[in-house]
Amino acid sequence: MYQAAENRYENMEYKRCGRSGILLPRIALGLWQNFGLEKSLEEQQEILFHAFDLGINHFDLANNYGSPAIGKAEENFGLALKAGLGRYRDELIISTKAGYTMWPGPYGDWGSRKYLMASLDQSLKRMGLEYVDIFYHHRPDPETPLEETMGALADIVRQGKALYVGLSNYDEQEAKKAVDMLKDMGIQCLIEQPRYNMFERTAEDGLFKALWERGVGCICYSPLAQGALTDRYLHGVPEGSRAAKKESTIGGRYLTEDRIDKVRRLNEIAVRRGQTLAQMALSWVLREKAVTTVLIGASSVKQLDDNAACLKRLDFSKEELAEIDRILK
Numbered sequence: 472m473y474q475a476a477e478n479r480y481e482n483m484e485y486k487r488c489g490r491s492g493i494l495l496p497r498i499a500l501g502l503w504q505n506f507g508l509e510k511s512l513e514e515q516q517e518i519l520f521h522a523f524d525l526g527i528n529h530f531d532l533a534n535n536y537g538s539p540a541i542g543k544a545e546e547n548f549g550l551a552l553k554a555g556l557g558r559y560r561d562e563l564i565i566s567t568k569a570g571y572t573m574w575p576g577p578y579g580d581w582g583s584r585k586y587l588m589a590s591l592d593q594s595l596k597r598m599g600l601e602y603v604d605i606f607y608h609h610r611p612d613p614e615t616p617l618e619e620t621m622g623a624l625a626d627i628v629r630q631g632k633a634l635y636v637g638l639s640n641y642d643e644q645e646a647k648k649a650v651d652m653l654k655d656m657g658i659q660c661l662i663e664q665p666r667y668n669m670f671e672r673t674a675e676d677g678l679f680k681a682l683w684e685r686g687v688g689c690i691c692y693s694p695l696a697q698g699a700l701t702d703r704y705l706h707g708v709p710e711g712s713r714a715a716k717k718e719s720t721i722g723g724r725y726l727t728e729d730r731i732d733k734v735r736r737l738n739e740i741a742v743r744r745g746q747t748l749a750q751m752a753l754s755w756v757l758r759e760k761a762v763t764t765v766l767i768g769a770s771s772v773k774q775l776d777d778n779a780a781c782l783k784r785l786d787f788s789k790e791e792l793a794e795i796d797r798i799l800k
């Protein structure tokens with residue numbers, strides 16, 4: 472049975488999530504990849520337990536995480552809870568989501584009340600939980616009336632199946648409408664989850680500002696561009712890396728020649744700062760005042776240690792930020 476490290480809260484930093492009672496760790500761990508059939512349960516649990524020992528008490532899931540993408544990560548996370556992590560349930564923030572294809576037919580996708588309610592019930596069963604801390608709508612649905620989707624989120628909170636709700640992949644305009652609508656229903660949206668990293672900065676165009684003004688927290692996913700913003704691919708594609716996998720989600724998008732050249736130049740700045748490139752990429756995301764947390768993935772305990780150490784150097788000089796901007800142009 473897993474027993475957590477007694478000093479687990481000593482080195483992590485926690486930041487208030489928007490205008491709410493919740494403090495989130497500045498680094499959270501997501502279970503999108505590495506937590507399905509691709510890794511042994513022992514390896515998965517080693518990573519999850521080590522994360523909690525580091526003070527990473529927020530774990531992010533979705534109905535379609537893990538391989539196969541039909542609840543495997545939730546199932547495996549439920550096993551980790553049973554193996555000891557669950558003793559600390561009241562110290563954990565566990566999130567899940569629905570919004571992408573989960574089951575056949577017209578009710579297993581997008582944003583209907585029917586889908587969201589059924590999917591959350593399935594997620595709770597797979598994880599062996601009575602409630603999640605955060606339930607997200609995973610992506611905006613252009614066809615379902617927003618009133619229906621937000622109404623379902625509000626009712627999920629009222630039913631006690633989620634303590635808070637969040638939005639993911641909503642752009643500035645969509646987020647403004649949804650957050651304001653939830654507010655009219657008496658529910659404060661806790662958090663938005665956009666993609667944000669040095670290569671993908673759309674959130675800077677208005678989303679961050681809108682969230683900040685509305686007191687909504689922000690947790691940025693793929694802060695390492697799935698591993699591209701680390702030293703992992705500086706000398707080709709190593710065996711066992713995400714890019715080496717058959718159904719890789721990273722290749723064409725991040726590992727172009729132009730981007731690898733940028734990564735090399737960014738790496739030089741990181742070295743000067745006394746950080747690894749992964750650490751600098753995370754510190755850079757955390758520099759934004761609207762950002763509560765970076766939501767990382769990790770395939771090893773070593774990566775967790777490397778990433779957690781970004782907190783030792785969060786500050787950037789104006790010159791460093793300008794140099795980074797010039798490289799990224």
Ligand SMILES: NC(=O)c1ccc[n+]([C@@H]2O[C@H](COP(=O)([O-])OP(=O)(O)OC[C@H]3O[C@@H](n4cnc5c(N)ncnc54)[C@H](OP(=O)(O)O)[C@@H]3O)[C@@H](O)[C@H]2O)c1
Nearest residue numbers: 501502503692693694695696697698701712713767768770
């Ligand atoms: N809401 C959404 O639509 C959405 C979409 C995507 C992700 N997410 C969430 O965000 C989480 C993180 O996404 P992500 O996995 O793309 O994040 P990421 O942190 O950008 O990438 C994680 C990957 O980078 C590599 N890595 C991590 N630390 C490293 C280090 N120190 N040195 C070298 N390589 C390192 C590992 O890949 P290797 O396997 O190569 O070791 C790891 O699996 C997901 O688990 C999920 O919870 C949400």
